[in-house]
Amino acid sequence: MTIEMIEAAAGRLAGHLRPTPLLRSPFLDEIAGRPVFVKPECLQHTGSFKFRGAWSALSALPPGTAGVIAYSSGNHAQGVALAAKMLGLAAVIVMPSDAPALKIANTRAFGAEVVLYDRHAESREEIGDAIAAARGLVLVKPYDDPQVIAGQGTIGLEIAAEAAALGLTGAEVLVPCGGGGMTAGIATALAARAPELRVRPCEPEGFDDTARSLAAGTRLGNAPEARSICDAIVTPMPGVLTFPILKSLCGPGLAVSDAEALAAMRHAMLRLKITPEPGGAVALAAALFRGEALGDGPVIAVVSGGNADPETLLAALSTAG
Protein backbone atom coordinates (compact mmCIF):
# COMPACT_ATOMS: atom_id res chain seq x y z
CA MET A 1 0.00 0.00 0.00
CA THR A 2 1.36 3.40 -0.97
CA ILE A 3 0.27 6.95 -0.32
CA GLU A 4 0.08 7.39 -4.09
CA MET A 5 -2.61 4.69 -4.31
CA ILE A 6 -4.58 6.43 -1.59
CA GLU A 7 -4.22 9.80 -3.28
CA ALA A 8 -5.40 8.22 -6.53
CA ALA A 9 -8.41 6.71 -4.75
CA ALA A 10 -9.18 10.14 -3.30
CA GLY A 11 -9.09 11.54 -6.81
CA ARG A 12 -11.57 8.94 -8.04
CA LEU A 13 -13.81 9.57 -5.01
CA ALA A 14 -13.79 13.36 -5.40
CA GLY A 15 -17.32 14.66 -5.77
CA HIS A 16 -18.88 11.34 -4.79
CA LEU A 17 -18.26 11.32 -1.02
CA ARG A 18 -20.36 12.83 1.65
CA PRO A 19 -18.19 15.17 3.77
CA THR A 20 -17.80 13.92 7.36
CA PRO A 21 -16.16 16.77 9.28
CA LEU A 22 -14.94 16.08 12.82
CA LEU A 23 -17.42 16.44 15.70
CA ARG A 24 -16.68 17.24 19.33
CA SER A 25 -18.58 17.79 22.57
CA PRO A 26 -17.34 19.24 25.87
CA PHE A 27 -19.32 16.50 27.61
CA LEU A 28 -17.33 13.76 25.91
CA ASP A 29 -14.09 15.60 26.66
CA GLU A 30 -15.09 15.59 30.32
CA ILE A 31 -15.75 11.85 30.40
CA ALA A 32 -12.49 11.08 28.65
CA GLY A 33 -10.44 13.67 30.53
CA ARG A 34 -8.95 14.82 27.24
CA PRO A 35 -10.13 16.36 23.95
CA VAL A 36 -12.05 13.78 21.90
CA PHE A 37 -12.68 14.38 18.19
CA VAL A 38 -14.98 12.07 16.27
CA LYS A 39 -14.84 11.28 12.55
CA PRO A 40 -18.51 10.42 11.83
CA GLU A 41 -18.37 7.94 8.96
CA CYS A 42 -21.85 6.78 9.98
CA LEU A 43 -22.95 9.84 7.98
CA GLN A 44 -21.23 8.48 4.85
CA HIS A 45 -23.30 7.11 1.94
CA THR A 46 -24.94 3.79 2.97
CA GLY A 47 -24.23 4.60 6.62
CA SER A 48 -20.64 3.40 6.77
CA PHE A 49 -17.10 4.02 5.50
CA LYS A 50 -17.39 0.88 3.33
CA PHE A 51 -18.68 2.98 0.43
CA ARG A 52 -15.18 4.47 0.08
CA GLY A 53 -13.40 1.18 -0.47
CA ALA A 54 -16.15 -0.13 -2.70
CA TRP A 55 -16.07 2.94 -4.95
CA SER A 56 -12.28 2.87 -5.00
CA ALA A 57 -12.22 -0.76 -6.10
CA LEU A 58 -15.05 -0.52 -8.61
CA SER A 59 -13.82 2.70 -10.19
CA ALA A 60 -10.40 1.08 -10.73
CA LEU A 61 -11.81 -1.84 -12.72
CA PRO A 62 -10.86 -2.01 -16.41
CA PRO A 63 -13.36 -0.60 -18.89
CA GLY A 64 -15.82 -3.21 -20.09
CA THR A 65 -16.12 -5.00 -16.76
CA ALA A 66 -19.58 -6.53 -16.66
CA GLY A 67 -20.11 -6.23 -12.95
CA VAL A 68 -19.05 -7.25 -9.48
CA ILE A 69 -19.90 -9.83 -6.86
CA ALA A 70 -19.44 -9.73 -3.09
CA TYR A 71 -20.17 -11.90 -0.07
CA SER A 72 -21.52 -9.89 2.82
CA SER A 73 -24.64 -9.41 4.83
CA GLY A 74 -23.53 -6.06 6.17
CA ASN A 75 -21.91 -2.76 5.40
CA HIS A 76 -19.62 -3.99 2.61
CA ALA A 77 -22.67 -5.32 0.76
CA GLN A 78 -24.38 -1.96 0.88
CA GLY A 79 -21.22 -0.07 -0.10
CA VAL A 80 -20.63 -2.32 -3.12
CA ALA A 81 -24.30 -2.15 -4.09
CA LEU A 82 -24.47 1.64 -4.10
CA ALA A 83 -21.07 2.18 -5.72
CA ALA A 84 -22.02 -0.26 -8.49
CA LYS A 85 -25.33 1.47 -9.05
CA MET A 86 -23.68 4.89 -9.25
CA LEU A 87 -21.01 3.56 -11.64
CA GLY A 88 -23.50 1.70 -13.83
CA LEU A 89 -22.16 -1.77 -13.00
CA ALA A 90 -24.17 -4.87 -12.21
CA ALA A 91 -23.77 -6.07 -8.62
CA VAL A 92 -24.59 -9.47 -7.17
CA ILE A 93 -24.43 -9.89 -3.40
CA VAL A 94 -24.43 -13.43 -2.02
CA MET A 95 -26.18 -13.43 1.35
CA PRO A 96 -27.28 -16.18 3.72
CA SER A 97 -31.03 -16.78 3.50
CA ASP A 98 -31.33 -16.27 7.25
CA ALA A 99 -29.71 -12.82 7.17
CA PRO A 100 -31.90 -10.12 8.74
CA ALA A 101 -34.70 -9.19 6.36
CA LEU A 102 -33.82 -5.53 6.80
CA LYS A 103 -30.26 -6.03 5.57
CA ILE A 104 -31.47 -7.97 2.54
CA ALA A 105 -34.02 -5.26 1.79
CA ASN A 106 -31.39 -2.53 2.23
CA THR A 107 -28.95 -4.22 -0.13
CA ARG A 108 -31.69 -4.56 -2.74
CA ALA A 109 -32.72 -0.94 -2.17
CA PHE A 110 -29.20 0.17 -3.05
CA GLY A 111 -29.66 -1.55 -6.40
CA ALA A 112 -27.96 -4.93 -6.02
CA GLU A 113 -29.21 -8.36 -7.09
CA VAL A 114 -29.27 -10.49 -3.94
CA VAL A 115 -28.63 -14.22 -4.24
CA LEU A 116 -29.62 -16.14 -1.14
CA TYR A 117 -28.03 -19.42 -0.07
CA ASP A 118 -28.54 -21.91 2.73
CA ARG A 119 -25.42 -21.46 4.81
CA HIS A 120 -25.93 -24.82 6.51
CA ALA A 121 -26.11 -26.80 3.26
CA GLU A 122 -24.37 -24.73 0.59
CA SER A 123 -20.99 -23.04 0.03
CA ARG A 124 -21.19 -19.35 -0.77
CA GLU A 125 -17.85 -19.57 -2.56
CA GLU A 126 -19.11 -22.31 -4.91
CA ILE A 127 -22.30 -20.38 -5.62
CA GLY A 128 -20.40 -17.14 -6.07
CA ASP A 129 -17.73 -18.66 -8.30
CA ALA A 130 -20.38 -20.20 -10.54
CA ILE A 131 -22.26 -16.92 -10.91
CA ALA A 132 -19.04 -14.94 -11.41
CA ALA A 133 -17.82 -17.32 -14.10
CA ALA A 134 -21.15 -17.46 -15.92
CA ARG A 135 -21.62 -13.69 -15.95
CA GLY A 136 -18.06 -12.40 -15.98
CA LEU A 137 -18.27 -10.72 -12.58
CA VAL A 138 -15.28 -9.57 -10.52
CA LEU A 139 -15.09 -10.52 -6.82
CA VAL A 140 -14.66 -7.54 -4.47
CA LYS A 141 -13.26 -8.64 -1.10
CA PRO A 142 -14.14 -6.63 2.00
CA TYR A 143 -10.59 -5.82 3.16
CA ASP A 144 -7.85 -7.93 1.53
CA ASP A 145 -7.92 -5.90 -1.68
CA PRO A 146 -5.38 -3.11 -2.35
CA GLN A 147 -7.93 -0.75 -3.91
CA VAL A 148 -10.34 -1.29 -1.02
CA ILE A 149 -7.59 -0.47 1.48
CA ALA A 150 -6.67 2.60 -0.58
CA GLY A 151 -10.27 3.78 -0.54
CA GLN A 152 -10.57 3.44 3.22
CA GLY A 153 -7.23 5.26 3.48
CA THR A 154 -8.87 8.42 2.16
CA ILE A 155 -10.28 8.80 5.69
CA GLY A 156 -6.66 9.17 6.81
CA LEU A 157 -6.03 11.95 4.30
CA GLU A 158 -9.03 13.82 5.67
CA ILE A 159 -7.98 13.27 9.28
CA ALA A 160 -4.48 14.54 8.48
CA ALA A 161 -5.91 17.73 6.98
CA GLU A 162 -8.45 18.24 9.76
CA ALA A 163 -5.88 17.62 12.51
CA ALA A 164 -3.52 20.13 10.89
CA ALA A 165 -6.30 22.73 10.72
CA LEU A 166 -7.00 22.16 14.44
CA GLY A 167 -3.33 22.25 15.36
CA LEU A 168 -3.58 18.72 16.74
CA THR A 169 -0.18 17.13 17.08
CA GLY A 170 0.58 14.04 19.07
CA ALA A 171 -2.98 12.75 18.93
CA GLU A 172 -3.81 9.07 18.87
CA VAL A 173 -6.20 7.97 16.12
CA LEU A 174 -8.52 5.19 17.32
CA VAL A 175 -9.99 3.04 14.55
CA PRO A 176 -12.59 0.23 14.76
CA CYS A 177 -10.83 -2.82 13.36
CA GLY A 178 -12.28 -5.97 11.81
CA GLY A 179 -10.21 -7.38 8.96
CA GLY A 180 -8.06 -4.27 9.11
CA GLY A 181 -8.73 -2.60 5.77
CA MET A 182 -9.69 0.77 7.20
CA THR A 183 -7.00 0.66 9.87
CA ALA A 184 -4.30 -0.20 7.33
CA GLY A 185 -5.46 2.48 4.92
CA ILE A 186 -5.63 5.20 7.57
CA ALA A 187 -2.26 4.19 9.02
CA THR A 188 -0.63 4.38 5.59
CA ALA A 189 -2.12 7.80 4.89
CA LEU A 190 -1.11 9.20 8.27
CA ALA A 191 2.41 7.78 8.08
CA ALA A 192 2.89 9.86 4.95
CA ARG A 193 0.85 12.97 5.74
CA ALA A 194 0.77 13.25 9.56
CA PRO A 195 3.43 10.92 11.00
CA GLU A 196 3.06 12.43 14.48
CA LEU A 197 -0.44 10.86 14.71
CA ARG A 198 -0.40 7.24 15.91
CA VAL A 199 -3.10 4.75 14.84
CA ARG A 200 -4.49 2.33 17.43
CA PRO A 201 -6.80 -0.51 16.29
CA CYS A 202 -9.90 -0.98 18.49
CA GLU A 203 -11.86 -4.22 18.78
CA PRO A 204 -14.57 -5.93 20.84
CA GLU A 205 -13.46 -8.19 23.66
CA GLY A 206 -13.32 -11.76 22.38
CA PHE A 207 -12.55 -10.49 18.88
CA ASP A 208 -9.25 -8.80 19.73
CA ASP A 209 -7.36 -10.89 17.17
CA THR A 210 -5.59 -7.78 15.85
CA ALA A 211 -4.41 -6.64 19.30
CA ARG A 212 -3.12 -10.13 20.12
CA SER A 213 -1.59 -10.55 16.67
CA LEU A 214 0.24 -7.25 17.01
CA ALA A 215 1.53 -8.29 20.43
CA ALA A 216 2.63 -11.69 19.10
CA GLY A 217 3.99 -10.40 15.81
CA THR A 218 2.00 -12.95 13.85
CA ARG A 219 -1.62 -13.45 12.70
CA LEU A 220 -3.77 -15.08 15.37
CA GLY A 221 -7.48 -15.98 15.32
CA ASN A 222 -10.29 -15.73 17.87
CA ALA A 223 -11.83 -18.44 20.03
CA PRO A 224 -14.72 -20.08 18.16
CA GLU A 225 -17.10 -19.58 21.09
CA ALA A 226 -16.58 -15.79 21.17
CA ARG A 227 -19.70 -13.63 20.79
CA SER A 228 -20.19 -9.87 20.49
CA ILE A 229 -22.94 -7.47 19.49
CA CYS A 230 -20.36 -5.64 17.34
CA ASP A 231 -21.41 -7.57 14.23
CA ALA A 232 -19.61 -5.28 11.78
CA ILE A 233 -16.16 -6.25 13.06
CA VAL A 234 -16.36 -9.84 14.35
CA THR A 235 -13.90 -11.07 11.72
CA PRO A 236 -11.88 -14.26 12.32
CA MET A 237 -8.33 -12.87 12.03
CA PRO A 238 -6.33 -9.98 10.51
CA GLY A 239 -6.07 -10.00 6.72
CA VAL A 240 -3.12 -11.28 4.74
CA LEU A 241 -2.58 -7.91 3.10
CA THR A 242 -3.62 -5.75 6.03
CA PHE A 243 -1.66 -7.32 8.90
CA PRO A 244 1.86 -6.47 7.68
CA ILE A 245 0.77 -2.84 7.34
CA LEU A 246 -0.71 -2.77 10.85
CA LYS A 247 2.40 -4.46 12.24
CA SER A 248 4.63 -1.86 10.65
CA LEU A 249 2.60 1.27 11.46
CA CYS A 250 0.16 0.89 14.37
CA GLY A 251 0.44 1.19 18.12
CA PRO A 252 -0.91 -1.53 20.43
CA GLY A 253 -4.56 -2.53 20.00
CA LEU A 254 -7.35 -1.79 22.45
CA ALA A 255 -10.38 -3.93 23.31
CA VAL A 256 -13.70 -2.82 24.81
CA SER A 257 -16.69 -4.70 26.18
CA ASP A 258 -20.09 -4.81 24.52
CA ALA A 259 -21.41 -2.77 27.45
CA GLU A 260 -18.81 -0.08 26.76
CA ALA A 261 -19.72 -0.04 23.07
CA LEU A 262 -23.39 0.43 23.97
CA ALA A 263 -22.54 3.21 26.43
CA ALA A 264 -20.44 4.94 23.75
CA MET A 265 -23.42 4.70 21.37
CA ARG A 266 -25.60 6.37 23.99
CA HIS A 267 -23.14 9.21 24.55
CA ALA A 268 -22.78 9.69 20.79
CA MET A 269 -26.55 9.90 20.38
CA LEU A 270 -27.05 12.33 23.26
CA ARG A 271 -23.95 14.49 22.81
CA LEU A 272 -22.93 14.33 19.16
CA LYS A 273 -26.43 13.67 17.76
CA ILE A 274 -25.24 10.74 15.66
CA THR A 275 -26.28 7.07 15.88
CA PRO A 276 -23.35 4.65 15.63
CA GLU A 277 -23.80 0.89 15.41
CA PRO A 278 -22.02 -1.19 18.09
CA GLY A 279 -19.01 -2.10 15.97
CA GLY A 280 -18.79 1.50 14.81
CA ALA A 281 -18.61 2.72 18.40
CA VAL A 282 -15.69 0.67 19.74
CA ALA A 283 -13.07 3.35 19.07
CA LEU A 284 -15.19 6.00 20.78
CA ALA A 285 -15.70 3.55 23.65
CA ALA A 286 -11.93 3.16 23.96
CA ALA A 287 -11.53 6.96 23.96
CA LEU A 288 -14.13 7.38 26.70
CA PHE A 289 -13.46 4.37 28.91
CA ARG A 290 -9.93 3.09 28.30
CA GLY A 291 -7.94 6.24 28.84
CA GLU A 292 -5.45 4.42 31.03
CA ALA A 293 -4.19 2.65 27.92
CA LEU A 294 -3.79 5.88 25.95
CA GLY A 295 -1.13 8.58 25.91
CA ASP A 296 -1.65 12.00 27.43
CA GLY A 297 -2.84 13.92 24.39
CA PRO A 298 -6.08 14.32 22.46
CA VAL A 299 -7.67 11.45 20.56
CA ILE A 300 -9.46 11.23 17.24
CA ALA A 301 -11.96 8.33 17.19
CA VAL A 302 -13.45 7.07 13.95
CA VAL A 303 -17.15 6.14 14.22
CA SER A 304 -17.12 3.78 11.27
CA GLY A 305 -20.79 2.99 10.74
CA GLY A 306 -24.33 3.48 11.92
CA ASN A 307 -26.36 0.59 10.53
CA ALA A 308 -27.93 -0.48 13.82
CA ASP A 309 -31.45 -1.82 14.05
CA PRO A 310 -33.99 -0.06 16.30
CA GLU A 311 -33.69 -2.69 19.03
CA THR A 312 -29.95 -2.07 19.31
CA LEU A 313 -30.43 1.68 19.52
CA LEU A 314 -33.05 1.11 22.22
CA ALA A 315 -30.62 -1.11 24.12
CA ALA A 316 -27.92 1.57 23.90
CA LEU A 317 -30.24 4.33 25.10
CA SER A 318 -31.30 2.16 28.02
CA THR A 319 -27.77 1.61 29.31
CA ALA A 320 -26.66 3.44 32.42
CA GLY A 321 -23.05 3.87 31.24
Next chain:
Amino acid sequence: MTIEMIEAAAGRLAGHLRPTPLLRSPFLDEIAGRPVFVKPECLQHTGSFKFRGAWSALSALPPGTAGVIAYSSGNHAQGVALAAKMLGLAAVIVMPSDAPALKIANTRAFGAEVVLYDRHAESREEIGDAIAAARGLVLVKPYDDPQVIAGQGTIGLEIAAEAAALGLTGAEVLVPCGGGGMTAGIATALAARAPELRVRPCEPEGFDDTARSLAAGTRLGNAPEARSICDAIVTPMPGVLTFPILKSLCGPGLAVSDAEALAAMRHAMLRLKITPEPGGAVALAAALFRGEALGDGPVIAVVSGGNADPETLLAALSTAG
Protein backbone atom coordinates in the same frame (compact mmCIF):
# COMPACT_ATOMS: atom_id res chain seq x y z
CA MET B 1 -33.13 42.33 7.12
CA THR B 2 -30.77 42.47 4.13
CA ILE B 3 -28.59 39.99 2.35
CA GLU B 4 -25.64 42.21 3.23
CA MET B 5 -26.29 41.69 6.96
CA ILE B 6 -26.41 37.94 6.43
CA GLU B 7 -23.21 37.99 4.39
CA ALA B 8 -21.57 40.02 7.15
CA ALA B 9 -22.73 37.52 9.76
CA ALA B 10 -21.31 34.71 7.62
CA GLY B 11 -18.01 36.56 7.59
CA ARG B 12 -17.96 36.83 11.37
CA LEU B 13 -18.92 33.13 11.68
CA ALA B 14 -16.24 31.93 9.26
CA GLY B 15 -13.96 29.43 10.95
CA HIS B 16 -16.23 29.10 13.98
CA LEU B 17 -19.05 26.98 12.54
CA ARG B 18 -19.24 23.26 12.27
CA PRO B 19 -19.97 22.32 8.62
CA THR B 20 -23.38 20.66 8.19
CA PRO B 21 -23.44 19.31 4.64
CA LEU B 22 -26.75 17.99 3.30
CA LEU B 23 -27.69 14.37 3.99
CA ARG B 24 -29.94 12.09 1.95
CA SER B 25 -31.20 8.53 2.03
CA PRO B 26 -32.97 6.56 -0.69
CA PHE B 27 -35.26 5.20 2.02
CA LEU B 28 -36.50 8.66 2.91
CA ASP B 29 -36.94 9.50 -0.76
CA GLU B 30 -39.14 6.42 -1.06
CA ILE B 31 -41.38 7.41 1.86
CA ALA B 32 -41.74 10.95 0.58
CA GLY B 33 -42.09 9.99 -3.07
CA ARG B 34 -39.56 12.68 -3.99
CA PRO B 35 -35.91 13.53 -3.28
CA VAL B 36 -35.48 14.68 0.33
CA PHE B 37 -32.33 16.52 1.37
CA VAL B 38 -31.68 17.25 5.04
CA LYS B 39 -29.64 20.12 6.48
CA PRO B 40 -28.46 18.59 9.79
CA GLU B 41 -28.10 21.56 12.14
CA CYS B 42 -28.36 19.13 15.05
CA LEU B 43 -24.66 18.57 14.32
CA GLN B 44 -23.94 22.30 14.89
CA HIS B 45 -22.10 23.45 18.03
CA THR B 46 -24.37 23.00 21.10
CA GLY B 47 -26.63 20.71 19.08
CA SER B 48 -28.70 23.36 17.34
CA PHE B 49 -28.62 26.22 14.82
CA LYS B 50 -29.02 28.70 17.70
CA PHE B 51 -25.24 29.00 17.98
CA ARG B 52 -25.23 30.87 14.65
CA GLY B 53 -27.54 33.65 15.75
CA ALA B 54 -25.89 33.90 19.14
CA TRP B 55 -22.42 34.27 17.66
CA SER B 56 -23.70 36.72 15.08
CA ALA B 57 -25.28 38.93 17.76
CA LEU B 58 -22.43 38.70 20.25
CA SER B 59 -19.69 39.27 17.68
CA ALA B 60 -21.51 42.44 16.52
CA LEU B 61 -21.52 44.01 20.00
CA PRO B 62 -19.41 47.14 20.44
CA PRO B 63 -15.92 46.67 21.93
CA GLY B 64 -15.95 46.93 25.68
CA THR B 65 -19.29 45.21 26.17
CA ALA B 66 -19.16 43.55 29.58
CA GLY B 67 -21.35 40.61 28.75
CA VAL B 68 -24.78 39.36 27.75
CA ILE B 69 -27.93 38.08 29.34
CA ALA B 70 -30.64 35.82 27.92
CA TYR B 71 -33.84 34.17 29.07
CA SER B 72 -34.12 30.60 27.87
CA SER B 73 -34.15 27.10 29.18
CA GLY B 74 -33.33 25.61 25.81
CA ASN B 75 -31.24 25.85 22.70
CA HIS B 76 -30.87 29.65 22.68
CA ALA B 77 -29.40 29.47 26.19
CA GLN B 78 -26.76 27.00 25.11
CA GLY B 79 -25.96 28.92 21.93
CA VAL B 80 -25.49 32.18 23.83
CA ALA B 81 -23.47 30.44 26.54
CA LEU B 82 -21.00 28.86 24.14
CA ALA B 83 -20.68 31.89 21.86
CA ALA B 84 -20.00 34.10 24.89
CA LYS B 85 -17.39 31.68 26.19
CA MET B 86 -15.64 31.54 22.83
CA LEU B 87 -15.73 35.33 22.51
CA GLY B 88 -14.55 35.96 26.06
CA LEU B 89 -17.79 37.61 27.20
CA ALA B 90 -19.64 37.02 30.46
CA ALA B 91 -23.01 35.34 30.00
CA VAL B 92 -25.91 35.18 32.44
CA ILE B 93 -28.84 32.92 31.59
CA VAL B 94 -32.04 33.39 33.57
CA MET B 95 -33.79 30.02 33.87
CA PRO B 96 -36.81 28.80 35.84
CA SER B 97 -35.77 26.81 38.88
CA ASP B 98 -37.95 23.90 37.74
CA ALA B 99 -36.25 23.65 34.34
CA PRO B 100 -34.89 20.17 33.62
CA ALA B 101 -31.71 19.61 35.62
CA LEU B 102 -29.98 18.44 32.47
CA LYS B 103 -30.64 21.72 30.65
CA ILE B 104 -29.36 23.73 33.61
CA ALA B 105 -26.26 21.56 33.77
CA ASN B 106 -25.70 21.87 30.03
CA THR B 107 -25.97 25.64 30.07
CA ARG B 108 -23.45 25.79 32.92
CA ALA B 109 -21.19 23.34 31.08
CA PHE B 110 -21.07 25.73 28.14
CA GLY B 111 -19.69 28.35 30.50
CA ALA B 112 -22.68 30.50 31.47
CA GLU B 113 -23.68 31.75 34.90
CA VAL B 114 -27.20 30.44 35.50
CA VAL B 115 -29.58 32.52 37.63
CA LEU B 116 -32.63 30.57 38.75
CA TYR B 117 -36.00 32.13 39.53
CA ASP B 118 -39.34 30.90 40.76
CA ARG B 119 -41.56 31.30 37.73
CA HIS B 120 -44.71 31.16 39.86
CA ALA B 121 -43.64 33.99 42.19
CA GLU B 122 -41.06 36.07 40.32
CA SER B 123 -40.76 37.93 37.01
CA ARG B 124 -37.77 36.90 34.93
CA GLU B 125 -37.82 40.29 33.22
CA GLU B 126 -37.50 42.13 36.56
CA ILE B 127 -34.72 39.82 37.69
CA GLY B 128 -32.98 40.06 34.36
CA ASP B 129 -33.32 43.84 34.10
CA ALA B 130 -31.85 44.27 37.58
CA ILE B 131 -28.86 42.05 36.80
CA ALA B 132 -28.34 43.66 33.39
CA ALA B 133 -28.40 47.16 34.85
CA ALA B 134 -26.11 46.30 37.76
CA ARG B 135 -23.53 44.57 35.58
CA GLY B 136 -23.88 46.34 32.26
CA LEU B 137 -25.10 43.28 30.35
CA VAL B 138 -26.80 43.36 26.96
CA LEU B 139 -30.03 41.37 26.45
CA VAL B 140 -29.90 38.90 23.53
CA LYS B 141 -33.41 37.98 22.35
CA PRO B 142 -33.97 34.57 20.77
CA TYR B 143 -35.47 35.75 17.45
CA ASP B 144 -36.60 39.37 17.40
CA ASP B 145 -33.05 40.69 16.96
CA PRO B 146 -31.68 41.66 13.52
CA GLN B 147 -28.23 40.17 14.15
CA VAL B 148 -29.77 36.93 15.41
CA ILE B 149 -31.91 36.68 12.27
CA ALA B 150 -28.83 37.46 10.15
CA GLY B 151 -26.89 34.68 11.87
CA GLN B 152 -29.61 32.11 11.28
CA GLY B 153 -29.76 33.34 7.68
CA THR B 154 -26.28 31.94 7.06
CA ILE B 155 -28.01 28.55 6.82
CA GLY B 156 -29.76 29.95 3.77
CA LEU B 157 -26.46 30.95 2.15
CA GLU B 158 -25.22 27.40 2.62
CA ILE B 159 -28.43 25.87 1.28
CA ALA B 160 -28.24 28.14 -1.79
CA ALA B 161 -24.69 26.99 -2.50
CA GLU B 162 -25.44 23.33 -1.83
CA ALA B 163 -28.60 23.37 -3.95
CA ALA B 164 -26.68 24.96 -6.81
CA ALA B 165 -23.97 22.30 -6.57
CA LEU B 166 -26.66 19.59 -6.73
CA GLY B 167 -28.48 21.27 -9.59
CA LEU B 168 -31.61 21.57 -7.44
CA THR B 169 -34.00 24.11 -8.86
CA GLY B 170 -37.60 24.49 -7.86
CA ALA B 171 -37.13 22.82 -4.48
CA GLU B 172 -39.15 23.77 -1.44
CA VAL B 173 -37.15 24.52 1.70
CA LEU B 174 -38.96 23.33 4.83
CA VAL B 175 -37.91 25.08 8.04
CA PRO B 176 -38.97 24.39 11.65
CA CYS B 177 -40.54 27.62 12.85
CA GLY B 178 -40.97 28.96 16.39
CA GLY B 179 -40.59 32.73 16.64
CA GLY B 180 -39.44 32.78 13.04
CA GLY B 181 -35.84 33.93 13.32
CA MET B 182 -34.36 31.05 11.36
CA THR B 183 -37.19 31.02 8.83
CA ALA B 184 -36.89 34.77 8.22
CA GLY B 185 -33.12 34.58 7.88
CA ILE B 186 -33.17 31.65 5.47
CA ALA B 187 -35.95 33.22 3.41
CA THR B 188 -34.00 36.47 3.09
CA ALA B 189 -30.85 34.66 2.05
CA LEU B 190 -32.63 32.50 -0.52
CA ALA B 191 -34.61 35.41 -1.97
CA ALA B 192 -31.27 36.99 -2.82
CA ARG B 193 -29.16 33.95 -3.69
CA ALA B 194 -31.59 31.24 -4.87
CA PRO B 195 -34.97 32.89 -5.57
CA GLU B 196 -36.28 29.74 -7.25
CA LEU B 197 -36.27 27.98 -3.85
CA ARG B 198 -39.42 28.62 -1.80
CA VAL B 199 -39.35 28.59 2.02
CA ARG B 200 -42.23 26.93 3.90
CA PRO B 201 -42.46 27.33 7.70
CA CYS B 202 -43.24 24.08 9.57
CA GLU B 203 -44.84 23.91 13.02
CA PRO B 204 -46.44 21.49 15.47
CA GLU B 205 -50.22 21.19 15.43
CA GLY B 206 -51.63 23.52 18.07
CA PHE B 207 -48.66 25.86 17.63
CA ASP B 208 -49.30 26.71 13.99
CA ASP B 209 -49.49 30.42 14.75
CA THR B 210 -47.19 31.22 11.83
CA ALA B 211 -49.26 29.23 9.32
CA ARG B 212 -52.48 30.86 10.51
CA SER B 213 -50.88 34.30 10.67
CA LEU B 214 -49.62 33.94 7.09
CA ALA B 215 -53.10 32.88 5.96
CA ALA B 216 -54.71 35.80 7.81
CA GLY B 217 -52.04 38.33 6.90
CA THR B 218 -51.65 39.39 10.53
CA ARG B 219 -49.96 38.04 13.69
CA LEU B 220 -52.12 35.53 15.55
CA GLY B 221 -51.40 33.57 18.74
CA ASN B 222 -52.08 29.99 19.83
CA ALA B 223 -54.77 28.65 22.10
CA PRO B 224 -53.54 28.69 25.71
CA GLU B 225 -54.45 25.03 26.24
CA ALA B 226 -52.26 23.85 23.32
CA ARG B 227 -49.59 21.26 24.16
CA SER B 228 -46.81 19.68 22.10
CA ILE B 229 -43.67 17.65 22.69
CA CYS B 230 -41.88 20.01 20.26
CA ASP B 231 -40.60 22.18 23.13
CA ALA B 232 -38.04 24.06 21.02
CA ILE B 233 -40.71 25.78 18.91
CA VAL B 234 -43.81 26.19 21.09
CA THR B 235 -43.61 29.98 20.91
CA PRO B 236 -46.75 32.09 21.44
CA MET B 237 -46.86 34.00 18.14
CA PRO B 238 -44.65 35.17 15.25
CA GLY B 239 -42.10 37.86 16.11
CA VAL B 240 -42.56 41.56 15.47
CA LEU B 241 -39.45 41.68 13.28
CA THR B 242 -39.76 38.22 11.78
CA PHE B 243 -43.40 38.16 10.67
CA PRO B 244 -43.21 40.89 8.00
CA ILE B 245 -40.29 39.00 6.44
CA LEU B 246 -42.18 35.71 6.47
CA LYS B 247 -45.28 37.39 5.03
CA SER B 248 -43.26 38.85 2.21
CA LEU B 249 -41.15 35.82 1.30
CA CYS B 250 -42.59 32.49 2.47
CA GLY B 251 -45.10 30.05 1.05
CA PRO B 252 -47.97 28.71 3.17
CA GLY B 253 -47.06 27.07 6.49
CA LEU B 254 -47.36 23.38 7.27
CA ALA B 255 -48.29 21.71 10.57
CA VAL B 256 -47.51 18.17 11.72
CA SER B 257 -48.65 16.09 14.68
CA ASP B 258 -46.42 15.08 17.57
CA ALA B 259 -46.70 11.49 16.32
CA GLU B 260 -45.40 12.56 12.92
CA ALA B 261 -42.51 14.43 14.54
CA LEU B 262 -41.59 11.31 16.52
CA ALA B 263 -41.81 9.13 13.42
CA ALA B 264 -39.57 11.56 11.54
CA MET B 265 -37.07 11.35 14.42
CA ARG B 266 -37.10 7.56 14.10
CA HIS B 267 -36.50 7.66 10.35
CA ALA B 268 -33.71 10.20 10.81
CA MET B 269 -32.02 7.99 13.40
CA LEU B 270 -32.31 4.81 11.35
CA ARG B 271 -31.67 6.22 7.88
CA LEU B 272 -29.58 9.38 8.27
CA LYS B 273 -27.83 8.34 11.52
CA ILE B 274 -28.67 11.63 13.21
CA THR B 275 -30.79 12.27 16.32
CA PRO B 276 -33.16 15.24 15.96
CA GLU B 277 -35.23 16.57 18.83
CA PRO B 278 -39.01 16.73 18.25
CA GLY B 279 -39.13 20.42 17.34
CA GLY B 280 -36.11 19.92 15.11
CA ALA B 281 -37.88 17.16 13.20
CA VAL B 282 -41.10 18.92 12.17
CA ALA B 283 -39.81 19.99 8.75
CA LEU B 284 -38.60 16.47 7.99
CA ALA B 285 -41.97 15.19 9.19
CA ALA B 286 -43.71 17.53 6.75
CA ALA B 287 -41.42 16.30 3.95
CA LEU B 288 -42.18 12.66 4.71
CA PHE B 289 -45.85 12.77 5.64
CA ARG B 290 -47.43 15.93 4.22
CA GLY B 291 -46.46 15.60 0.59
CA GLU B 292 -49.99 16.43 -0.54
CA ALA B 293 -49.38 20.00 0.62
CA LEU B 294 -46.10 20.32 -1.27
CA GLY B 295 -45.24 20.98 -4.89
CA ASP B 296 -43.96 18.29 -7.23
CA GLY B 297 -40.23 18.82 -6.83
CA PRO B 298 -37.54 17.89 -4.33
CA VAL B 299 -37.51 19.26 -0.80
CA ILE B 300 -34.75 20.43 1.50
CA ALA B 301 -35.72 20.00 5.17
CA VAL B 302 -33.78 21.71 7.93
CA VAL B 303 -33.29 19.55 11.05
CA SER B 304 -32.76 22.44 13.39
CA GLY B 305 -31.67 20.77 16.62
CA GLY B 306 -30.96 17.53 18.44
CA ASN B 307 -31.17 18.29 22.14
CA ALA B 308 -33.61 15.55 23.06
CA ASP B 309 -33.42 13.67 26.32
CA PRO B 310 -33.02 9.87 26.29
CA GLU B 311 -36.68 9.27 27.09
CA THR B 312 -37.75 11.22 24.01
CA LEU B 313 -35.34 9.30 21.78
CA LEU B 314 -36.71 6.07 23.25
CA ALA B 315 -40.25 7.21 22.52
CA ALA B 316 -39.30 8.03 18.93
CA LEU B 317 -37.60 4.68 18.36
CA SER B 318 -40.64 2.89 19.76
CA THR B 319 -43.09 4.49 17.30
CA ALA B 320 -44.46 2.39 14.48
CA GLY B 321 -44.62 5.30 12.01
